[in-house]
Amino acid sequence: MARELPKIYEPQQVENRIYQMWEEGGYFKPQGKPDAKPFTIVMPPPNVTGQLHMGHAMDATLQDTLIRFKRMQGFDALWVPGTDHAGIATQIKVEEQLRKNEGLSRHDLGREKFLERVWAWKHQYGNRIVEQQKKLGASCDWDRARFTMDEGCSKAVREVFVSLYEKGLIYKGSRIVNWCPHCITALSDAEVEYVDKPGKLWHLKYPIAGEEGRYVIVATTRPETMLGDSGVAVNPNDERYQDIIGKKCILPLMNREIPIVADDYVDLGFGTGCVKMTPAHDPNDFEVGLRHNLEMIRVLDDAGKVNELGGKYQGMDRYEARKAIIADLEELGLLEKIEDHQHNVGTCYRCGNDVEPIVSAQWFVSMKTLAEEAIRSVNDGETKFVPERFTKNYMNWMNNIRDWCISRQLWWGHQIPVWYCADCGHMTCSREDATCCEKCGSTHIERDPDVLDTWFSSALWPFETLGWPDAEAEDLKKYYPTSVLVTGYDIITFWVSRMIVSGLEHMGQAPFHTVLIHGLVRDNLGRKMSKSLGNGIDPLEMIEKYGCDALRMNMVTGNSPGNDMRFYVERTEAMRNFANKLWNASRYVLMNLSEDAKNALPAVEKLEIADKWVLSKLNTLIAEVTENLEKYELGVAVQKVYDFIWDTYCDWYIELTKARLYSEDQERKETAMSVLVYVLDQTLRLLHPFMPFITEEIWQSIPHEGEALIVAQWPEFRQELAFKAEEEQMESVMNAIRAIRNRRTEMNVPPSKKAALFVLTAKPQIFTEGEGFLQRLAYADAVTLLDTEPENLDGMVTITTADAKLYIPMGQLVDVAKELERIGKELENARKFLKSLDAKLSNEKFVARAPEAVVNAEREKQAKTRDLIAQLEQSEAALKKL
RNA sequence: GGAGGCAUAGCUCAGCUGGUUAGAGCGCAUGCUUCACACGCAUGAGGUCACAGGUUCGAGUCCUGUUGUCUCCACCA
Secondary structure: OOOOOOOOOOHHHHHHHHHHHHHHHOOOOOOOOOOOOEEEEEOOOOEOOOOOOHHHHHHHHHHHHHHHHHHHOOOEEEEEOEEEOOHHHHHHHHHHHHHHHHOOOHHHHOHHHHHHHHHHHHHHHOOHHHHHHHHOOOOOOHHHOEEOOOHHHHHHHHHHHHHHHHOOOEEEEEEEEEEEOOOOEEEOHHHEEEEEEEEEEEEEEEEEOOOOOOEEEEEEOOHHHHHHOOEEEEOOOOHHHHHHOOOEEEEOOOOEEEEEEEOOOOOOOOOOOEEEEOOOOOHHHHHHHHHHOOOOOOOEOOOOEEOHHHHHHOOOEHHHHHHHHHHHHHHOOOEEEEEEEEEEEEEEOOOOOEOEEEEEEEEEEOOHHHHHHHHHHHHOOOOEEEOOOHHHHHHHHHHOOOOEEOEEOOOOOOEOOEEEEOOOOOEEEOOOOOOOOOOOOOOOEEEOOOEEOHHHHHOOHHHHOOOOOOOOOHHHHHHOOEEEEEEEHHHHHHHHHHHHHHHHHHHOOOOEEEEEEEOOEEOOOOOEOOOOOOOOOOHHHHHHHHOHHHHHHHHHOOOOOOOOEEOOHHHHHHHHHHHHHHHHHHHHHHHOOOOOOOOOOOOHHHOOHHHHHHHHHHHHHHHHHHHHHHOOOHHHHHHHHHHHHHHHHHHHHHHHHHHHHOOOOHHHHHHHHHHHHHHHHHHHHHHOOOOHHHHHHHHHHOOOOOOOHHHOOOOOOOHHHOOHHHHHHHHHHHHHHHHHHHHHHHOOOOOOOOOOEEEEEOOHHHHHHOHHHHHHHOOHHHEEEOOOOOOOOOOEEEEEOOOEEEEEEHHHOOOHHHHHHHHHHHHHHHHHHHHHHHHHHHOHHHHHHOOHHHHHHHHHHHHHHHHHHHHHHHHHHHHHHO
């Protein structure tokens, strides 16, 4: 059992082996007893094209920590993994490859052949991200892994589309959509990134029809759209323009008569107060156009070039056309002025090109009624956000909901299940692939070429992964609704809110009761990690260098839910050091362990004060950590475990046991060993959700029952191990020890030299009980324990700690003046503190209203501080005599 | 324009429902090869908890305002 362990912990030697052991042991599958409550998490599916980044590391760590915690608590814990087909991202990736390797575009191959290529790509590379997640220690049930384009998900998507269509919640309509002329597809609102850019505001003169020499002046940032103008609008309350409302003006260059209308949309204060209306190329103009029956003239094609309605500008791209139009207007004297204008330009989140609002026929989900239910559900507390403030975020979006454009002009994705009849024009929307028109029976039908927005399938994730639409699927019945959803705040609207909507609509129940939101991982300057900045830190590299456990610890320590985190390699390093600390503490235990040692606590009578102290502290730790984890305060929980291991267990308890371990007293030695092993075992359990690998590795080496730590039982508070009194006594001993060390350091006493500090304690029994340990800790040879007060106090300085008095022979003081100064400072502090306590305690209101415990504590402090001051004064006086 | 976050030690951040003389990691200073660990041990320096008010016996913690900073949503031609 006591095997030779290397001095330095080497995660690389351990992690893969342990992970394999877990996987082969089937421990990632739900482990609950038949009556166990389920605890389910569905993993936010990463893109198949994805490369593991710090965001994934954060995501996975939090989820894995929760799952492992609940698994150990005895829940039937299930973590469902999967990947997302990621429409545009994947398609572009394969297209790029195609172009690079074969010089072909997707059109050269044709839809069917191209899709074969994408699938081939998926089969070759799609598992990469999964393998990378395993490096994070993710304990997902990989056998249940799903892909948003697999058969089951496709069925779910089809079912949802058709059923929403049948309910009239999906419709095809002309709307202004965000169009990317480079990617040649519509983008949802969320896929547009607004970038502040310097631009120009061109003031154009439109002649008023029939009134020679009179103009309206309109301002625009996109003059090329004037080709499609079908009106000019002013505010109905604008006194400047009352007389021209209802008149017409001549659209320059196109020589078209367009009406001047009045609409509230126009802001009196901006520009000239006259706005050109281009209903086909601006969302606001579109709305105004509908109200006033303005013509919809689309002048740009899908690639952003001027089309046949653009007169002589046909064929130019939008920027060329802009130049040409400005030049022409200037020549005609119709360019009033040009102003610099800073404005927010929508750009494609993929390619970065300016988005062009274009009117086109797209599919939409009517969100209004769906959103109402989603709002109600969260209001009723069926789903809670942690931290709570993100509820506002969610509500804000839901309350201002707009219809969701779900069609994308791509090939990779779920193709829209609608067929158009060439003969009667009817649309057939069907769960099965249609072979003929459902209305006229014609076989001249053609399927809609568009595919669905990737988020359309992601929105179904919590139930499609569990077997839906098969309502009888076992997993669905058992694990839906899921428990917690863990994700970053950046996709609350994209994803979380849409899952809530779909869960309520199709399952009749919100998909999870808690949404745990985390922040973004930023670089050490606070910037987002991104490819273009090249400031990303590769989690796999960190794992290779410091170990997975260290990286995971970095993700949870010192971070609170919803807040961003700056990534400091130093922190990972610190966590690596912590792993090593734990490793060596365990080595110490194992080295001293006898062959036949068992993991059982000795009888209470045999426990010594230090044992009771550590057990009692452990007890508190268990209660607190469990509570923190249940409240999703992972950062607080892990900090406590960390402190316990390093401070309580290593720096104090292990040191306290040394005297016994190296003594001849076999019984005392065994007691200490048993407690050492017991506390280590319990601590490993508490730490396991955070640092799964090293804890499992160590746990396998110490005496244990059960197969693996991953499925071991979570520790519980044990009333019989709460030793309040001993805990306090031990703390007082520790304070004395600290004071001794402090004196020694201040007096520059080298360890080899006796400091000749004499300790008298108010509780001598504490000190006499385990002589050995005090000596050791205080550099024993330098301390003499006294049973009674020294008879002659002359030549002694007295220092008082909470429960002990330290007598220091003057001769040992290196510098009397320095010591006097120190005492002076301490006195000053103590007097100040006492004054504040006196004031507090003489305040009747405080005594009357504060809880008794608080008042008593203050009284106690007051007494102690008085004592302290007296002792300090005594020392001061003694020193002054010298 | 609307909403929200953050502001605590040199740096990065914890601090739960208000209650010890405010904490950690890193960094810094001093000493230490003490028989688990120098990826270590010990000791220490360093903070009017952004500013101004308010509530309270009591505020880093709750409320209001100010300043700085970041983010989300909407997007004005």
